[in-house]
Amino acid sequence: MKIKLLLFLYFLNQCTAYCQQQYRADSLQVENLNALSYKIRLTDPRKTINTGKQALEVARKINFELGMAEAYRVIGIGYAYLGENDTAIAKYSMALSLFKTTRYGEGEAKVYNNIGNLYKYYDVEKSLNYFQKCLKISQKLNLEELTAGCYINIAHIQIKQEKYDLALKTLNQSHEYFQKTKxxxxxxxxxxxxxxxxxxxxxxxxxxxxxxxxxxxxxxxxxxxxxxxxxxxxxxxxxxxxxxxxxxxxxxxxxxxxxxxxxxxxxxxxxxxxxxxxxxxxxxxxxxxxxxxxxxxxxxxxxSVESKKITLHQEQFKFIEQQKQTEILLERQKTSRVIFAATAIVLLLSLVVITLLVLQSKKRAKTYRQLRELNEEISLQRENLNRVNQNQELIIKERTQDLEDKNFKLSQYSSHLSHEIRSPIATIKGLLILEEEDLMEDKELIQEIRKSIEDIDNKLMNINHMLHNPKYKTFVISEKGDNDVPPSGE
The missing domain is CATH 1.25.40.10 (Tetratricopeptide repeat domain)
Structure with missing residues (x-):
């Protein structure tokens, strides 16, 4: 199960990486085509339009909004240089809408500049209004080249308005930048x-x-x-x-x-x-x-004016339809991103849960192993205790003669032995009962058993010592259970 999950996650990661790599490659192709299309606008506007359309087609396939917007803009520039202003304004409108949707200020400013260039031969007031919009955004975003270009276009309007001194001052504001950048x-x-x-x-x-x-x-x-x-x-x-x-x-x-x-x-x-x-x-x-x-x-x-009007209406209709399609694509893309994010979160949570289960299983196995080792140790200690008891019996049998001398000791000690030895044994039994009921932690159980066994061992050693020491004729048993206190006068 674990191997299958890892294989699935690896496959998912590889698919995601491939999709991202392919998207980057396609978006880079769109950017390169748009750059080429803009570069040749002064020498071959027809080629500008065709190259821009290629960029637009690739951008649509991958839902690359900024690439689509820039493609519409350069296509509009191509039509503007060919004098087909009705088509150009339609393309500019599409570009402007997409740039606003994606909140890309630089692209929006460039489109305002392009539209201003369309109006500068027919309506200087409208043209100046668009150039000023471009200038405001470019200055806000610190776009030096676009700002300098706006000043040139504003100067062109000022020339048409016969404001020659003002036009010269406006041109000087961009002259230094273009000289510096060659x-x-x-x-x-x-x-x-x-x-x-x-x-x-x-x-x-x-x-x-x-x-x-x-x-x-x-x-x-x-x-x-x-x-x-x-x-x-x-x-x-x-x-x-x-x-x-x-x-x-x-x-x-x-x-x-x-x-x-x-x-x-x-x-x-x-x-x-x-x-x-x-x-x-x-x-x-x-x-x-x-x-x-x-x-x-x-x-x-x-x-041809009427024909152009009809064409313009068609372009506007196409623009509205394309804008709707673009909005649908954007909405789908947002939904896809949400689904992808949710899927990634679910997979991540599943991985965490599986990891926790594996760790818990390992922990249980470790605890079981430790308990088994403790049981073996307790069994070994029981066997040792049995051996000690057996050895004591053998000693008693072998020293029957000595028992006659120690009867008096044993009679005095029997009650104490019954109390002192039984107490730790009862403690051990109680601990074992607590362990069986899982009411006591393993470490504490081991520690308490060891204490009881050491207590038993110490008491047995003291008994053995006193039984084999002839100078102790009798026992004086203290309230605390000390067996090594000699009788008075001894």
């Missing part, structure tokens, strides 16, 4: 926004220098979207300076980078910049073509 993305964005600010302040030379540095850094790191955005501003500056060839080169390069980053909105912005270039060159026919192209794109975009 974060190329953050540094390129700061240089870009500073260039835009100085361009708005009509300091074109300084603006061109900052934007050129930002362009070189973005090209070096292959940040296609950043290169496209920077070239857009530089092209506008060169159009004002009537350096049309340089402006055209930047537009061509920018369109190429916009296509590489798959940013449709950026491509549309370049159509408008191309119109401005041709109009400045007084090439009205070409400018009109660009304007028609822009109008056509706007018309198509307008016609």
């Amino acid at each position: 974060n190329s993305v953050g540094t390129a964005l700061i240089l870009q926004y500073e260039g835009i600010i100085y361009e708005k302040l009509n300091q074109h030379a300084k603006a061109k220098d900052l934007l050129t540095r930002a362009n070189e850094l973005a090209k070096k790191k292959k940040f296609y979207n950043n290169v496209g955005s920077i070239n857009l501003t530089l092209a506008s500056i060169y159009i004002r300076e009537k350096n049309y060839q340089k402006a055209q080169d930047l537009i061509n390069e920018g369109i190429q980078n916009a296509r590489l980053s798959q940013d449709k909105k950026l491509e549309e912005d370049y159509i408008h910049t191309s119109y401005e270039l041709e109009f400045a060159k007084k090439n009205y026919e070409q400018a009109l073509m660009h304007l028609r192209k822009k109008f056509k794109i706007d018309s198509i975009a307008l016609n």
